[in-house]
Amino acid sequence: MEGNGAESAPKKLTLCSCSQHALPSYQNIPPPLPESISSNYLPTQKEAHETHELIEREEQILGQYREEMSRVRRLLEVLQAETKVLEERLSIRRAAVSTIRKIPVEVLDEIFGIVCHPENTPHGWQKQSLYIARQTITHPTALAISHTSSHWRRIMIARPHLWASIFVNIRGLQKDIRPLLSVYLQNSSGAPLDLRIVETTPKRRITIGNSTITPFNATRDLGKHGIEAFQLLFGHLSRCGRLEMNVRWEVLMPDVVGTPDPTIAFPDLHTFTTSEEEWRAPWFCEALQEAPGLRSLDMHILVLPNGAHILPYQRLTTLSLGYIEGVNLVLQILASCERLETLDLQEVVPEPDEVVMAHSLPLPALRKLKLNLSDSDLSALSGLFASLEMPLLQELSFSSMDASDPATISLSLSSFMKMLGHSPALRQLTLDIDNTRLPRDSMVELLQLLPELEQFYLTIFGDMDQDGAIVRLISGLTYTPRLSPPIGSKLTQLKLQEVFSSADVGIVEVFLNMVESRSRSRLEAVDSSSVTSLCEATLSLTFDDDSPERFFDPYADPVVEERLEMLQQDGVMCDVACGF
Numbered sequence: 001m002e003g004n005g006a007e008s009a010p011k012k013l014t015l016c017s018c019s020q021h022a023l024p025s026y027q028n029i030p031p032p033l034p035e036s037i038s039s040n041y042l043p044t045q046k047e048a049h050e051t052h053e054l055i056e057r058e059e060q061i062l063g064q065y066r067e068e069m070s071r072v073r074r075l076l077e078v079l080q081a082e083t084k085v086l087e088e089r090l091s092i093r094r095a096a097v098s099t100i101r102k103i104p105v106e107v108l109d110e111i112f113g114i115v116c117h118p119e120n121t122p123h124g125w126q127k128q129s130l131y132i133a134r135q136t137i138t139h140p141t142a143l144a145i146s147h148t149s150s151h152w153r154r155i156m157i158a159r160p161h162l163w164a165s166i167f168v169n170i171r172g173l174q175k176d177i178r179p180l181l182s183v184y185l186q187n188s189s190g191a192p193l194d195l196r197i198v199e200t201t202p203k204r205r206i207t208i209g210n211s212t213i214t215p216f217n218a219t220r221d222l223g224k225h226g227i228e229a230f231q232l233l234f235g236h237l238s239r240c241g242r243l244e245m246n247v248r249w250e251v252l253m254p255d256v257v258g259t260p261d262p263t264i265a266f267p268d269l270h271t272f273t274t275s276e277e278e279w280r281a282p283w284f285c286e287a288l289q290e291a292p293g294l295r296s297l298d299m300h301i302l303v304l305p306n307g308a309h310i311l312p313y314q315r316l317t318t319l320s321l322g323y324i325e326g327v328n329l330v331l332q333i334l335a336s337c338e339r340l341e342t343l344d345l346q347e348v349v350p351e352p353d354e355v356v357m358a359h360s361l362p363l364p365a366l367r368k369l370k371l372n373l374s375d376s377d378l379s380a381l382s383g384l385f386a387s388l389e390m391p392l393l394q395e396l397s398f399s400s401m402d403a404s405d406p407a408t409i410s411l412s413l414s415s416f417m418k419m420l421g422h423s424p425a426l427r428q429l430t431l432d433i434d435n436t437r438l439p440r441d442s443m444v445e446l447l448q449l450l451p452e453l454e455q456f457y458l459t460i461f462g463d464m465d466q467d468g469a470i471v472r473l474i475s476g477l478t479y480t481p482r483l484s485p486p487i488g489s490k491l492t493q494l495k496l497q498e499v500f501s502s503a504d505v506g507i508v509e510v511f512l513n514m515v516e517s518r519s520r521s522r523l524e525a526v527d528s529s530s531v532t533s534l535c536e537a538t539l540s541l542t543f544d545d546d547s548p549e550r551f552f553d554p555y556a557d558p559v560v561e562e563r564l565e566m567l568q569q570d571g572v573m574c575d576v577a578c579g580f
Contacts, residue, residue, distance in 0.1 A: 023068060026061050029054055095149075108155055116141045116162045128196070129162060130184050132177050132229075133169035143183065160191035167196040168233065170247070173225035178232050185236055192241030192268045197233060199226075199247040216250040231258040238265055244273040252281040266291035273298040275322065298344075313337045317365070320344035326351045327384050334361060334388075344370040348381070356383025358415070366390045373400040385415035393423040399432035413442055420449045428455040438469040444476040447487040454532075455493040461500055470498055471507060478514040481526040486518075493536045501541040501578075505552045508576055511539045512563050519570045536573045543578070554578055 043051065116129050131138045142163050146156040156162060163184045168177070199222070218227055234257055237243065243266075254260050263283060269291045288294065295315060300322035313319075313336035320342075324330060327350050334340070340363055348371065369390065373381055381400075398416075420426065429450065438460060447453065460470065474496070476487045488494075496511075516522060520533040543551045554560055554576045567574040 023064055024061050026058055029057060105155060108152070109159060112142075112145060112156065112159065112162060115145075117165060128167040128194075129165040130180070131167045132173070132180075133167070133200075134172045135174045137177070137180070140180075142187070143180075146187075157187060160188045164188035164191040165194040166233075167198070168229055169198050169200055170222055170226040170230050170251075171199045173223060173229060176225055177229050181229065181232055185232075193236060193239045194242045195233065195237070195240050196244040197230065197247055198244070199251065216248060218250070218253075218256045222251070222256070227256060227258075230256065234258070234262075234264075238267065240266065241268050242271040242273075243269060246273075246275050249276060249280045252284050263287075266294070269294055271296040271298075271318075275300050314339065316340055318342040321346065323347045323349070325349045327354060327356045327380060330384060331356070331359075331361060331387060334363065337363065339365050341365050342368045346370075346372055348373050350380035354380070356380075358383045358386035360389060361387040362389040362391075363393075365392065367392055368395040369393060370397040371399075373398075382415040385419040388419050389422040390419075391422065391425065393426055395428040396420075396423070396426060397430040397432075413439070413446075417446060417449055420446065424450075424452065426450050426453055429453055430457040432459040433461075440469055440472050443469050443473040444487055447473070447476070450488070452490060453488055454490055456488060456491060457493075457495045457497075459497040459499065461498075470496060471503070471510060474507070474510050474514050477518070478510075479517040479523070479528070479531050481528065485528075485530045489530060490532045491518075492532055492534060494534060495536075495538040495540070497538075497540040497542075499542050500544045503541055505554065507541075508539070508554045508560060511537075511576065512560070512567075512574075515567060515572060515574050516563070519567060519572050521570050534572050534574075538575045538577070540575075540577045541579075552578065 129142050130140055142156055146153045166181070166184055168181070222230070230251060250256070252262070254262060264287045266287055269288075270293045272288060272291075272294065293315075296318035297316055298318075298320040301324075313333060316337055317339050319333075319337065319340060321344070324345060324347070327348065330345065330348060334343075337343075343363075343366060371381075443458065447456070458470070458473075477491070477494070479486045515534060515537045518531060518534045523531055523533050560576065564574050564576070
């Protein structure tokens with residue numbers, strides 16, 4: 001029944017080559033025969049006795065194996081514990097001679113500044129040292145660095161500006177964030193705060209009929225943790241250098257602020273931003289008016305409940321308004337903005353039948369102007385255009401809608417060009433003119449007024465370009481040797497877009513000829529130093545879905561793509577796009 005093996009010296013199981021401890025091996029015992037299970041053979045009494053003896057021997061060996069496994073496990077646990085202690089000792093010794101300890105504090109300061117504030121947003125706000133919204137807490141880099149070592153902690157504590165940029169959404173907070181906020185507010189002591197307090201909630205609707213607006217309820221809308229967080233932050237508002245308050249004005253009510261007679265001052269405030277449409281907290285508005293260092297103001301509506309305006313305009317260098325009604329009001333405000341460098345009027349709505357008397361209005365420091373005339377006749381701004389004098393203006397972006405009367409257009413363009421004539425330093429011009437029919441030579445005459453212009457972006461409606469102003473512009477930009485320099489001789493970037501285009505395929509040829517005439521190799525070939533080579537040029541045409549017969553594929557002619565590739569090799573990024 002059991003296999004027979006030749007007699008030999010008993011084998012031992014050695015755990016490793018360096019171990020003196022050996023165990024008996026089961027290989028000294030003959031293995032069981034497989035057929036003893038697969039057949040119906042019944043062992044004899046002698047065979048059964050021998051089998052019981054073998055079972056007893058193997059069970060003894062198995063018990064020894066298990067005892068040895070327990071011993072090895074205990075040994076492994078001891079080794080693991082000792083290894084951990086030894087690793088900690090080695091970590092300390094290696095840190096003592098680490099190269100990073102030789103890095104000067106000034107270099108660490110620069111590195112920590114980059115990782116705590118890795119980038120700037122388009123609005124100039126640094127990425128927050130601390131970001132808190134609902135269940136999300138991110139960017140606690142300063143806190144993590146301060147927990148790395150006592151040396152790094154001393155460096156971080158000595159740099160309060162690395163803790164001073166905080167974003168908090170006070171709506172929907174799921175836990176008490178005051179302990180974490182307190183750490184940042186305490187460690188930023190001595191540095192002006194960059195504080196953003198927002199309340200992300202659906203905009204209240206202006207409704208008609210039986211609809212009602214649910215009144216603000218602090219407990220419901222902010223919750224216990226939101227109110228507590230705002231009260232903590234409110235106590236530090238006077239430290240702000242930059243403050244964004246995108247919250248409803250009711251948040252400033254005494255029961256939310258936590259004091260029956262709230263007062264505040266902004267001795268260090270230089271930038272204030274809000275998108276709220278109402279501010280019915282006079283004490284807060286008065287504090288803004290009296291802020292001695294306020295230079296940048298970004299609001300949705302300028303007029304306050306009592307009819308006053310936030311002052312002092314004469315100290316502002318940046319002004320951005322989301323909505324302003326009345327061109328005369330714009331002129332009145334700008335008359336006080338002698339130091340203004342950046343102006344953004346996102347929606348100017350002239351008053352009904354408003355009469356604007358043009359007069360000289362110099363803005364000697366203005367360098368960037370963005371102006372949007374919404375849903376009104378272009379002529380409504382003619383008085384504003386004729387008044388402004390901006391000798392240092394470098395960037396101008398203007399968008400307008402609705403002007404169909406040729407007489408009004410002529411008047412508006414005349415005043416607009418008068419304004420450009422007072423802006424000889426203009427480098428970048430963006431025009432987005434909807435539903436306005438442009439005279440044939442209007443854009444040519446406009447560029448003739450701007451000899452220093454380097455970037456020009458134009459968007460017009462094709463249905464209103466029946467006189468071919470855009471084709472005339474492209475022709476005027478084309479350089480012909482031995483003739484006078486073309487208009488826009490210093491242009492490096494050009495983008496022309498025609499919406500609901502009425503152009504035909506011939507415009508592509510005219511455009512490519514113009515770009516090639518101003519490419520680097522062509523200008524070098526004719527030794528022209530009076531014209532700057534183009535770096536980027538784009539022609540974009542979109543067609544009306546209701547007039548598919550107007551559409552054409554500019555790449556139907558394979559030569560077009562070849563010419564674009566040659567221009568790219570010549571250093572000009574040129575593109576022609578057509579679509580619906």
